[in-house]
Amino acid sequence: xxxxxxxxxxxxxxxxxxxxxxxxxxxxxxxxxxxxxxxxxxxxxxxxxxxxxxxxxxxxxxxxxxxxxxxxxxxxxxxxxxxxxxxxxxxxxxxxxxxxxxxxxxxxxxxxxxxxxxxxxxxxxxxxxxxxxxxxxxxxxxxxxxxxxxxxxxxxxxxxxxxxxxxxxxxxxxxxxxxxxxxxxxxxxxxxxxxxxxxxxxxxxxxxxxxxxxxxxxxxxxxxxxxxxxxxxxxxxxxxxxxxxxxxxxxxxxxxxxxxxxxxxxxxxxxxxxxxxxxxxxxxxxxxxxxxxxxxxxxxxxxxxxxxxxxxxxxxxxxxxxxxxxxxxxxxxxxxxxxx
Numbered sequence: 001x002x003x004x005x006x007x008x009x010x011x012x013x014x015x016x017x018x019x020x021x022x023x024x025x026x027x028x029x030x031x032x033x034x035x036x037x038x039x040x041x042x043x044x045x046x047x048x049x050x051x052x053x054x055x056x057x058x059x060x061x062x063x064x065x066x067x068x069x070x071x072x073x074x075x076x077x078x079x080x081x082x083x084x085x086x087x088x089x090x091x092x093x094x095x096x097x098x099x100x101x102x103x104x105x106x107x108x109x110x111x112x113x114x115x116x117x118x119x120x121x122x123x124x125x126x127x128x129x130x131x132x133x134x135x136x137x138x139x140x141x142x143x144x145x146x147x148x149x150x151x152x153x154x155x156x157x158x159x160x161x162x163x164x165x166x167x168x169x170x171x172x173x174x175x176x177x178x179x180x181x182x183x184x185x186x187x188x189x190x191x192x193x194x195x196x197x198x199x200x201x202x203x204x205x206x207x208x209x210x211x212x213x214x215x216x217x218x219x220x221x222x223x224x225x226x227x228x229x230x231x232x233x234x235x236x237x238x239x240x241x242x243x244x245x246x247x248x249x250x251x252x253x254x255x256x257x258x259x260x261x262x263x264x265x266x267x268x269x270x271x272x273x274x275x276x277x278x279x280x281x282x283x284x285x286x287x288x289x290x291x292x293x294x295x296x297x298x299x300x301x302x303x304x305x306x307x308x309x310x311x312x313x314x315x316x317x318x319x320x321x322x323x324x325x326x327x328x329x330x331x332x333x334x335x336x337x338x339x340x
Contacts, residue, residue, distance in 0.1 A: 003039045003061070004031040005091040005164065006084065009101050010044040010071065012210055012233055018218075019097035019171035026097055026124060026174040028058035033126045034092065034140055038063060041085055043078050047069040051187050053311050058179035063089075063186050065190040069201060073101055076200040079108045084195050086113060091164040095124075098168040116159035117166040118144035122173045123276075124233060124327040129158055141165070141297060147270055147293055154316070172274030172294075173183060193203050222248025224275045225268055225295070228255035229284025229305070230324055237259050237317065238328045239283060251275065253291050253316035283324045287312025303327070 006027045009017040024040065028047070031038040037060040044066065051062045067243055086094065086109065092097055094109070096102035098120045110117035123145035129138045141158045142165040148155040158186045217223065224243040241248045250260065251268040255311045268275055269291040280298035285291060287303075287310055294313055295301075303316035304327050313319045320327055 002090050002092040002163070003037040003155050003236040004093040005086070005089070005095070006038070006039045006040045006172045007094070007105070008042050008050075009097055009099060010042070010050075010070070010073075014044075014046070016050060017099065018176070019099060019169070020104075021054070021057060022171070022174040022176045023097060023169055024054060024057035024059060025179075026169070027093075028179055030056075030093060030124065030126060030142070031060075034160070036092065038067045039063065039091070041065070041082060043070050043081055048231050050246060051185075052250035056178045056181045056183050056187050058183055060185045060222045062185060062187045063190055065192060067192055067196065069196065072203070072205060072289060073102055074203055074205070076203070077196055078105055079112070079201055080195055080197070081190060081192070083112045085190065086164060093311075094166045096166070096168045098170045106166060110166050111163065112327055113166075114160075115164060115166060116157075117168070118146060118157045118159075119168050121146045121167045121169045122171065124167060124174075126182045129160060129182050131160070142167070147289070150295040151291065167259065170274055173297075174181045174296075213265065216253055217249045217266060217268070218273050218275055220249035220275070221277050221279060222246045222281075223251045223268075223275055223295075223298075224248055224281045224283065225251035225253070225285060226256055226261065226324075227253040227285035227291075228259060228261075229286070231284070232262060235325060238325070238332070242281070242328055242332050242335075243331055245339070246279075248277070248279070251295075253285055253288075255340065267297070277339045282312050282316070283328060287315070298320070 004027045006023045008020040017161040027038045039061040041063040045068050047066050061086045096106040121144050125143040131216045138160040140331050144167045157272050224239045226239045227320045239250050251265045257267045270293045274294045277292050281302045301316045303312045303319045308321050
């Protein structure tokens with residue numbers, strides 16, 4: 001069985017993207033099931049310190065492409081490096097983050113390798129498949145699982161005939177875990193002299209303006225989220241106050257964002273961010289599957305809703321039946337009175 005490969009995306013600050021570390025953790029588990037190696041490819045400049053940071057995630061081999069022209073990211077040279085590497089190494093599985101970079105890069109690799117690609121996966125598993133017409137049996141396939149048809153069904157997709165089996169995975173859906181802080185692997189430097197050609201640098205970067213995201217909802221340990229049932233942007237101020245006293249952040253459903261109650265950066269769900277806080281307080285949220293896909297891994301979920309049959313209540317640890325405008329002010333009052 002050939003290796004499981006993870007593309008490690010390098011951020012603007014020169015660090016490994018969070019989604020790549022999450023994929024390394026999942027890739028290690030997949031590699032164990034397949035009894036094979038976990039390998040990764042690093043592309044950029046001045047990457048000498050990065051391999052030591054990712055080896056603890058169970059990485060066996062780091063393929064290193066270090067060149068001044070490879071940072072910041074440009075599609076053609078990065079694609080050329082990975083296509084050449086995959087043609088030589090013939091990986092069994094290749095995983096990319098479902099970021100702007102991953103969504104740009106992975107389809108080009110898939111097209112060049114003439115293999116399948118599943119976008120925005122929320123789960124990855126190893127399993128078998130029996131083809132009903134021919135009765136052909138395929139062993140140890142990658143089950144690429146993602147919501148489909150607007151989140152109304154969960155689709156399991158396989159690529160039995162082609163390799164590598166490729167998928168992009170959403171940030172936050174995989175748990176980031178270090179295997180062994182002393183884990184050690186090999187570094188293989190990629191010879192770029194025959195790979196990088198002048199035509200790959202037809203696009204030149206003349207100037208760049210980077211604006212940092214001011215809202216870091218993904219890392220919040222406490223999230224107070226509001227849905228369309230909150231009613232207005234004015235009512236959302238209660239949620240901001242509750243989040244402040246709890247030391248958390250405010251999130252929202254797509255319906256609340258579309259209604260203009262809060263900014264898009266706070267959207268949680270299938271078309272927003274995926275979060276795993278210790279406490280998730282769902283205020284006026286019905287609990288459509290699209291929203292639950294982005295928060296159902298929260299450690300504790302409290303639902304505040306006037307509808308006792310709301311779908312969110314099925315996954316909530318505690319359900320408060322009542323109006324958000326009545327319950328939230330009481331929570332703020334009693335928390336302030338009883339907190340140190």
